[in-house]
Amino acid sequence: MRILVTGGAGFIGSNFVHLIMATNPGVEVTVLDAFTYAGERASLAGLQSSVHIVDGDVTDPATVDRLVGRSDAVVHFAAESHNDNSLAEPWPFVHTNLVGTFTLLEAVRRHDVRYHHVSTDEVYGDLALDDPARFSETTPYNPSSPYSSTKAGSDLLVRAWVRSFGVRATISNCSNNYGPRQHVEKFIPRQITNIIDGVRPKLYGDGLNVRDWIHVDDHNRAVWSILEHGRIGETYLIGADGERNNKDVVERILVAMGKDAADYDHVTDRAGHDRRYAIDSAKLRHELGWRPWFGDFDKGLMDTIDWYRANESWWRPQKAAAEQRYKHQDVVV
Numbered sequence: 214m215r216i217l218v219t220g221g222a223g224f225i226g227s228n229f230v231h232l233i234m235a236t237n238p239g240v241e242v243t244v245l246d247a248f249t250y251a252g253e254r255a256s257l258a259g260l261q262s263s264v265h266i267v268d269g270d271v272t273d274p275a276t277v278d279r280l281v282g283r284s285d286a287v288v289h290f291a292a293e294s295h296n297d298n299s300l301a302e303p304w305p306f307v308h309t310n311l312v313g314t315f316t317l318l319e320a321v322r323r324h325d326v327r328y329h330h331v332s333t334d335e336v337y338g339d340l341a342l343d344d345p346a347r348f349s350e351t352t353p354y355n356p357s358s359p360y361s362s363t364k365a366g367s368d369l370l371v372r373a374w375v376r377s378f379g380v381r382a383t384i385s386n387c388s389n390n391y392g393p394r395q396h397v398e399k400f401i402p403r404q405i406t407n408i409i410d411g412v413r414p415k416l417y418g419d420g421l422n423v424r425d426w427i428h429v430d431d432h433n434r435a436v437w438s439i440l441e442h443g444r445i446g447e448t449y450l451i452g453a454d455g456e457r458n459n460k461d462v463v464e465r466i467l468v469a470m471g472k473d474a475a476d477y478d479h480v481t482d483r484a485g486h487d488r489r490y491a492i493d494s495a496k497l498r499h500e501l502g503w504r505p506w507f508g509d510f511d512k513g514l515m516d517t518i519d520w521y522r523a524n525e526s527w528w529r530p531q532k533a534a535a536e537q538r539y540k541h542q543d544v545v546v
């Protein structure tokens with residue numbers, strides 16, 4: 214099988230490529246990545262000889278057509294992925310997430326190639342802290358941010374291309390991932406690398422916002438399972454029952470790194486900040502037999518901390534620029 218992995222130099226995409234190369238040596242992988250600020254060649258270190266890496270844009274029809282035409286399946290991870298950036302400058306999100314998905318859909322339609330669309334639980338909006346509900350495949354779309362609205366729009370394009378043109382596609386919507394090779398702009402790596410630098414972690418608002426954490430390898434094993442065994446036209450939610458509020462997570466990181474649990478600051482809240490995400494992954498578990506392997510969040514967090522400690526050369530070049538983008542938000546409240 215020949216797979217085209219878009220965004221394969223990003224956080225989840227690069228971990229997907231490492232996982233597939235380790236577990237399915239017969240699979241041929243081509244990575245299509247524009248190497249934006251979020252794409253890192255170093256994330257594919259050790260795989261260069263076995264993976265074909267193309268520096269190109271998912272919105273470029275000629276490049277996409279050429280690569281899709283010689284693939285058996287496409288797994289589409291490439292996206293502008295960070296909510297805070299989407300609030301500062303929405304256009305790249307509209308372009309990559311909507312036009313990029315459209316471009317891929319047209320190519321897989323022309324070549325009749327299997328397509329898996331990687332999306333987010335944020336398309337469903339948010340839940341109240343005291344609401345017992347969780348998101349499921351039938352929850353209505355209600356995105357809050359420029360990022361999540363473009364991901365919602367891209368999901369709807371996929372559904373329309375399945376129904377109108379018979380494209381062989383599946384969609385997955387996953388909750389917050391953690392693990393190695395995540396950009397330092399994101400919550401967990403930002404706080405770990407701040408602590409390494411002697412800077413106090415920054416918690417938006419009251420810090421009680423809840424995210425449903427899942428290890429990136431559990432997400433990627435689910436994506437692989439859906440690609441192999443998912444029903445065409447179906448959506449699967451991916452989550453590992455990992456609900457925690459941000460305050461709890463930052464305190465765990467501080468303690469794990471030998472600091473006082475109270476050694477952080479509350480800063481200006483994110484505009485439109487979603488309160489709570491929670492995933493019901495019963496469909497994925499019952500239909501495809503998927504189960505998370507990383508049940509111990511503290512251990513997963515400790516391994517992630519160790520990875521950032523051991524791989525400073527990977528994240529250091531990005532750190533100052535990422536912190537610069539946060540300057541307007543870093544007002545202690």
Ligand code: NAD
Nearest residue numbers: 220222223224225247248249251252270271291292294390
């Ligand atoms: P990331 O920002 O770490 O990586 C995105 C990758 O896409 C980068 O390598 C970047 O260079 C590439 N890219 C961006 N624009 C491109 C373009 N126009 N053409 C080609 N490549 C381009 O993102 P991530 O956190 O790894 O997320 C990957 C996917 O998973 C996204 O679709 C995101 O919406 C989805 N997702 C993420 C999470 C999470 O917790 N991070 C959870 C659920 C779903």
Ligand code: DAU
Nearest residue numbers: 294295296333334335388389398399400415416417422459
């Ligand atoms: O739910 C899935 C989504 O998870 C993905 O679709 C997105 O691509 C991914 O970025 C992530 O979105 P979030 O906005 O939830 O993740 P982020 O890491 O930016 O923030 C996690 C939580 O931590 C959120 O409530 C905001 C808060 N936060 C974030 C940063 C960077 C802080 O309190 N302080 C911070 O410095």
